[in-house]
Amino acid sequence: MSRVAELTSALMPHLMLAPIGLPMLTAAFMMLLREEKQRLKLTLNIFSTLAGLLIAIALLVWTHQAGAPATMGVYLPGNWPAPFGIVLALDRLSALMLVLTGIVALCSIVFAGARWHRAGVHYHTLFQLQLMGLGGAFLTADLFNLFVFFEIMLAASYGLLLHGSGRARVQAGLHYIAINLAASSLFLIGASMLYGITGTLNMADLAQSVPQVSDADRGLLHAAAAILATAFLIKAAVWPLNFWLVPAYSAATAPVGALFAIMTKVGVYTLLRLWTLLFSSEAGPSALFGSLWLVAGGMATMAFGAIGMMGSQRLTHLAGHAAVLSSGTLLAAAGFGQNGLTAGLLYYLPSSTLAVSALFLLADLIDRWRNDGSTLAPYEMDDDAPFLTPELVPSTGLNLDEDEEVLVGRVIPAAAAFLGLTYLMCTLVIAGMPPLSGFVGKFAMLTALLNPLGLGSSAGTQLGPWGWGLLALMIGTGLVALMALTRSGIRHFWASHDRPTPRLRVMEGMPIAVLLGICVALTLQADGVMRFTEATANALHAPGTYVRAVMSATPKPGPTTAAAEGRPIEGRPEGAAP
Amino acid sequence: MEAILALSIGVLTGSGVWLLLRPRTFQVIMGLSLLSYAVNLFIFSMGRLGLEVNKEPVLRPGVPQDLLHYTDPLPQALVLTAIVIGFAMTALFLVVLLASRGMAGTDHVDGTLASDVQEMP
Numbered sequence: 148m149s150r151v152a153e154l155t156s157a158l159m160p161h162l163m164l165a166p167i168g169l170p171m172l173t174a175a176f177m178m179l180l181r182e183e184k185q186r187l188k189l190t191l192n193i194f195s196t197l198a199g200l201l202i203a204i205a206l207l208v209w210t211h212q213a214g215a216p217a218t219m220g221v222y223l224p225g226n227w228p229a230p231f232g233i234v235l236a237l238d239r240l241s242a243l244m245l246v247l248t249g250i251v252a253l254c255s256i257v258f259a260g261a262r263w264h265r266a267g268v269h270y271h272t273l274f275q276l277q278l279m280g281l282g283g284a285f286l287t288a289d290l291f292n293l294f295v296f297f298e299i300m301l302a303a304s305y306g307l308l309l310h311g312s313g314r315a316r317v318q319a320g321l322h323y324i325a326i327n328l329a330a331s332s333l334f335l336i337g338a339s340m341l342y343g344i345t346g347t348l349n350m351a352d353l354a355q356s357v358p359q360v361s362d363a364d365r366g367l368l369h370a371a372a373a374i375l376a377t378a379f380l381i382k383a384a385v386w387p388l389n390f391w392l393v394p395a396y397s398a399a400t401a402p403v404g405a406l407f408a409i410m411t412k413v414g415v416y417t418l419l420r421l422w423t424l425l426f427s428s429e430a431g432p433s434a435l436f437g438s439l440w441l442v443a444g445g446m447a448t449m450a451f452g453a454i455g456m457m458g459s460q461r462l463t464h465l466a467g468h469a470a471v472l473s474s475g476t477l478l479a480a481a482g483f484g485q486n487g488l489t490a491g492l493l494y495y496l497p498s499s500t501l502a503v504s505a506l507f508l509l510a511d512l513i514d515r516w517r518n519d520g521s522t523l524a525p526y527e528m529d530d531d532a533p534f535l536t537p538e539l540v541p542s543t544g545l546n547l548d549e550d551e552e553v554l555v556g557r558v559i560p561a562a563a564a565f566l567g568l569t570y571l572m573c574t575l576v577i578a579g580m581p582p583l584s585g586f587v588g589k590f591a592m593l594t595a596l597l598n599p600l601g602l603g604s605s606a607g608t609q610l611g612p613w614g615w616g617l618l619a620l621m622i623g624t625g626l627v628a629l630m631a632l633t634r635s636g637i638r639h640f641w642a643s644h645d646r647p648t649p650r651l652r653v654m655e656g657m658p659i660a661v662l663l664g665i666c667v668a669l670t671l672q673a674d675g676v677m678r679f680t681e682a683t684a685n686a687l688h689a690p691g692t693y694v695r696a697v698m699s700a701t702p703k704p705g706p707t708t709a710a711a712e713g714r715p716i717e718g719r720p721e722g723a724a725p
Numbered sequence: 726m727e728a729i730l731a732l733s734i735g736v737l738t739g740s741g742v743w744l745l746l747r748p749r750t751f752q753v754i755m756g757l758s759l760l761s762y763a764v765n766l767f768i769f770s771m772g773r774l775g776l777e778v779n780k781e782p783v784l785r786p787g788v789p790q791d792l793l794h795y796t797d798p799l800p801q802a803l804v805l806t807a808i809v810i811g812f813a814m815t816a817l818f819l820v821v822l823l824a825s826r827g828m829a830g831t832d833h834v835d836g837t838l839a840s841d842v843q844e845m846p
Contacts, residue, residue: 321822
């Protein structure tokens with residue numbers, strides 16, 4: 148581990164650019180390749196994603212070095228000091244999200260490589276651009292830069308959602324694009340209002356300015372923050388802004404749905420980041436502004452997700468509602484603004500994301516098993532696909548399984564057992580049942596909720612009505628999710644008629660096994676992971692370190708800066724920032 | 726000037742939101758366009774120095790280098806970015822809109838004819 152940290156330190160801070168630059172360059176290169184070179188593109192994509200994951204892990208190790216309380220990486224892409232230029236900042240939370248993105252992306256692309264990537268054009272390019280947008284959104288420390296990366300991520304996701312075409316996808320895509328365009332407008336209004344009030348778009352500088360805003364402007368500041376938060380809440384699928392999610396995610400092809408499981412978490416991440424920075428307990432009169440909204444919204448979302456899971460007939464709908472439920476749990480827990488609770492939710496976040504992602508992949512395999520191996524459901528076969536070149540139109544006779552030779556054993560006898568076992572594991576993690584990581588995460592959150600000051604020292608602290616509500620909902624939604632998933636499992640695995648044994652490819656089984664294997668690893672290493680998330684939560688709730696690290700980043704001396712030093716400050720109007 | 730700007734932003738937003746809630750895809754895209762115009766104007770008006778008229782953000786020799794003589798350049802940069810992104814997204818939405826129209830045979834946002842709604846399960 149220390150070797151990795153040493154190597155990373157040597158490459159820092161430039162390695163921080165890799166999660167953005169690597170996918171961008173890969174995407175740009177793949178644009179040059181002809182559409183027929185699918186296999187080369189797939190290989191490139193897998194290797195690039197793998198390299199991205201390894202870099203993300205190296206960054207994670209680097210941020211969590213022994214002896215350094217909060218190692219922050221700060222990069223000045225334009226070599227301007229902090230409030231003026233765009234800043235990239237890497238802390239534990241960013242690194243955690245980057246690693247999570249890498250894992251989900253790698254599993255998704257390997258799964259797609261078995262068949263789905265051939266269902267449309269430019270899949271790999273869009274996939275890499277999506278990763279670029281995600282990486283940028285997790286790294287940037289500038290509000291407007293965040294908007295740009297959000298748009299890159301969303302633009303790629305529109306293309307990925309429509310991958311494979313078909314009427315259902317185009318319909319869902321239409322709604323998805325419309326709501327996201329509206330959300331982007333809200334984002335811009337909120338961001339520009341914040342700029343108008345505080346005169347800065349740098350997140351760290353914003354955190355410094357918020358306590359100093361005059362009382363006359365404070366209402367406006369809160370309105371701006373609320374508008375901005377609405378944009379992120381739409382992304383995080385909070386009720387009642389989440390009706391787009393389930394149709395869109397379930398209409399998407401399985402690997403895209405699995406990748407989209409991380410997209411709701413981008414909203415949660417941004418809310419967590421901005422809320423803890425701008426409205427931390429040190430923010431004076433604005434301290435913890437909107438806390439109750441986050442809690443109430445999150446709890447309503449949890450209830451909606453659980454009821455939706457109960458009402459889902461299709462597995463993909465079930466997975467979509469599970470994503471909503473997980474997102475609601477995270478938001479409600481984040482709204483309390485307690486270190487222990489945040490640590491618990493940061494443990495719960497990766498495990499629930501991985502499980503939902505695995506469930507999307509699994510749903511595809513199970514559906515195909517039910518439909519006797521056909522890729523497309525009957526309703527999709529009636530539609531023509533207008534974006535595809537004639538040779539790529541999935542006609543009814545087209546066999547997407549042209550690479551039969553990669554099958555390892557035509558029929559794996561254990562395939563049905565594999566599907567059943569992985570489904571069971573998904574159920575356990577999503578419902579939060581012991582012994583897997585979902586339980587550990589929920590248990591950590593409940594413990595922190597009941598003992599906000601730590602075990603033993605919380606005697607006398609009362610759990611308010613919201614706390615009891617969250618406690619009841621967390622247990623209740625777990626039960627409802629368990630019932631819904633069990634019912635669906637019985638229908639798919641036990642109450643089935645004489646069906647052939649499912650055909651399972653290694654390329655499709657492996658990603659699911661890896662995703663759930665990481666959940667098991669999270670459970671086994673719960674102690675170490677919890678220590679990491681506790682450090683992350685402590686750093687989040689004491690934003691001073693982040694603010695200082697970003698604001699004190701000094702530009703590298705270069706020919707232009709050296710020349711500018713001789714002259715009075717020019718081009719940087721004094722007092723442009725408070 | 727402030728009143729005119731505020732009124733135009735308000736009218737654009739109002740029309741945009743109303744059109745956004747209409748059932749036809751063409752109305753929705755018009756609504757989104759109007760909304761993005763309103764947002765662009767709004768960003769433009771969010772310069773720190775209020776609504777400076779007839780000022781430019783570029784430094785000129787001979788003009789004192791303080792904030793009374795220049796307008797804030799940042800909102801203009803933001804607006805440019807927002808315009809470009811908004812334009813690209815609208816173009817993308819247009820393509821999806823046409824695909825939806827071609828596949829569903831109707832321009833309703835849900836892709837169903839009003840007469841079909843009753844028959845849907």
